[in-house]
Every structure is written in C-alpha cells, then in structure tokens.
Amino acid sequence: MQEADVLDKYREAGRILAEVRSEAIKKVQIGEKLLDVAESIERLILQKGGAVAFPVNISLNDEAAHATPSKDDVSTFGRDLVKLDIGVHIDGYIADTAVSIDLGSNRELLEASNIALEQAIEVVHAGVDTAAISAVIEQTITDCGFHPVVNLTGHGLERYTQHAPPPIHNRRTQGGTKLKEGQVIAIEPFSSNGNGRVYETGKAEIYSLVKTKPIRSPEARAILKEAEVYKSLPFAKRWLKGRVDMGLKQLETAGIIRAYPVLKDKGLVSQAEDTLIVTADGSEVITRI
Numbered sequence: 427m428q429e430a431d432v433l434d435k436y437r438e439a440g441r442i443l444a445e446v447r448s449e450a451i452k453k454v455q456i457g458e459k460l461l462d463v464a465e466s467i468e469r470l471i472l473q474k475g476g477a478v479a480f481p482v483n484i485s486l487n488d489e490a491a492h493a494t495p496s497k498d499d500v501s502t503f504g505r506d507l508v509k510l511d512i513g514v515h516i517d518g519y520i521a522d523t524a525v526s527i528d529l530g531s532n533r534e535l536l537e538a539s540n541i542a543l544e545q546a547i548e549v550v551h552a553g554v555d556t557a558a559i560s561a562v563i564e565q566t567i568t569d570c571g572f573h574p575v576v577n578l579t580g581h582g583l584e585r586y587t588q589h590a591p592p593p594i595h596n597r598r599t600q601g602g603t604k605l606k607e608g609q610v611i612a613i614e615p616f617s618s619n620g621n622g623r624v625y626e627t628g629k630a631e632i633y634s635l636v637k638t639k640p641i642r643s644p645e646a647r648a649i650l651k652e653a654e655v656y657k658s659l660p661f662a663k664r665w666l667k668g669r670v671d672m673g674l675k676q677l678e679t680a681g682i683i684r685a686y687p688v689l690k691d692k693g694l695v696s697q698a699e700d701t702l703i704v705t706a707d708g709s710e711v712i713t714r715i
C-alpha cells in the first residue's frame with residue numbers, strides 16, 4: 427500500500443498527462459513535422475507543471491516503440507499509423523500513457539488495442555493475478571483478428587523507475603503476480619498484423635543512465651553531467667547539447683548508459699496504454715480525465 431501523498435503525486439502526474447494527451451492527439455496530422463510535435467508535447471508537460479518522464483515516443487507503422495525524432499529530423503506525418511507514448515512525473519512518480527492515431531486506413535487494428543485495454547482494465551482489482559489480465563488481452567486481440575505483440579509488456583511503476591515489476595504480458599502466461607491495493611501499474615496492449623514479435627533495429631535516439639563510474643573522455647563526461655539530471659529515467663539524444671555521437675558511444679561501451687533501439691514488428695502495430703491505481707474492487711485510471 428502506497429502512502430496517500432504518494433498516490434496524490436501519481437494522480438497529479440496522471441491528470442497533467444491526460445490533458446497533454448488530448449492536446450497531443452490534435453497535433454498529429456498529415457504534413458506536420460514529427461520533431462515539432464514531440465517538442466511541443468514536451469513543452470506542454472512543463473507548462474502544466476509536470477516533468478517529462480521520458481522522451482515523447484512517436485513510433486510509425488511497423489515501429490512499435492522507442493522512436494523519437496532526432497534534432498535534425500525533418501520528416502512529416504503521412505498516411506501513417508502513429509503511436510504516441512508519453513510520460514509525466516511528479517517528484518519521480520510516473521504516469522505513462524499511449525494512444526494510436528490512424529492517419530491512413532487501419533482503424534480495425536487501432537481498435538483492437540483500445541478494446542483490449544478496456545477489457546483488461548475491467549478485470550483489475552486487488553487480488554487478481556496478472557495472468558488473468560494477460561489472458562484477456564491475448565483473447566481480445568486474437569478475437570479482433572490480430573496478434574498481440576508478445577515481447578512487449580505492461581509493468582509496475584515505482585519512483586524514478588518506469589519499468590518496475592510485475593510485467594503484465596500481452597499473452598497468456600503460467601501464473602503471474604497477485605496485484606495489491608494501492609499498486610500502480612501500466613497496461614499496454616500492442617496489436618499487430620505482422621508477427622506479433624518485435625526486434626531491435628540498429629537505430630537509437632533514447633538512452634538512460636545505468637550506473638556512474640569514472641570516465642576520462644571529456645565528451646563522455648559532458649554528456650554524463652547533462653544525463654545525471656534525469657536520474658534513471660530515459661532521455662533523448664536531441665536533448666543533449668552539441669555533437670554527442672562519440673561520447674554516447676563511449677558511455678555505452680563503458681556500460682554507463684544503455685541505448686533503447688527502435689523496436690519494429692514485421693507488420694503494422696497499434697498500442698493503447700493507461701496507468702492505474704489498483705483498488706479493493708477495481709481500479710482508478712489516473713491517465714484519464
């Protein structure tokens with residue numbers, strides 16, 4: 427059971443995020459620049475008094491997660507299936523949400539993730555096993571005629587930790603974890619018309635600090651100084667000043683930071699995500715107004 431004031435910080439993060447998300451959806455239109463959209467969403471979070479929990483993810487079509495524009499990205503939206511994944515924190519307490527926007531003709535695929543999320547939220551209450559949630563997600567997406575993405579999961583949330591236990595799988599598992607009252611979790615079904623399994627591409631724009639240890643390179647040290655502000659939360663390469671390619675590589679090789687390569691499926695992917703507080707008889711979805 428979380429302390430009441432801690433839950434209030436989650437609620438505040440969720441309320442800000444819900445407002446930001448409804449504004450963000452309107453920005454995603456054919457011809458708009460991805461970089462402008464990402465930066466304006468991040469600015470909006472700050473204007474509303476939140477902190478950015480991780481770079482705004484804008485993943486298109488076969489990209490499932492971890493895509494965010496680079497500093498010099500000039501690409502614009504076309505008839506894409508867009509996933510916006512946004513996070514806000516208050517004092518380290520994170521709310522995490524994602525929404526898919528169909529600028530083309532993939533309404534059914536988009537709805538599969540939305541319906542799976544609704545059905546999953548229905549079964550949440552203190553004492554439920556996460557395996558029951560996973561079974562509902564798989565069944566719903568399969569009934570819609572698509573594949574759940576089996577190697578991406580929902581998760582618990584802890585202070586400054588976006589992916590805490592328990593994992594909430596998008597397919598049936600043999601026994602999970604019983605949820606407790608006051609636990610904060612994110613449920614995020616992904617539906618695919620491809621394999622239902624993502625792979626890492628070679629491209630990364632998002633990193634996080636894993637551990638600190640001395641490093642000699644001035645380029646690496648300059649990045650480390652900037653990155654430490656984000657504690658263990660992910661940050662974007664485009665947030666860093668100057669030329670950073672060499673320094674990032676050095677930090678990654680030294681095991682000080684980790685990269686989050688863009689994850690793709692062999693097909694189109696949709697996603698829906700909300701953060702909720704588990705209650706005795708259900709849940710409180712904090713990322714909706």
Ligand code: MN
Nearest residue numbers: 511522523524
């Ligand atoms: Mn998310």
Ligand code: MN
Nearest residue numbers: 522612614699
């Ligand atoms: Mn998440």
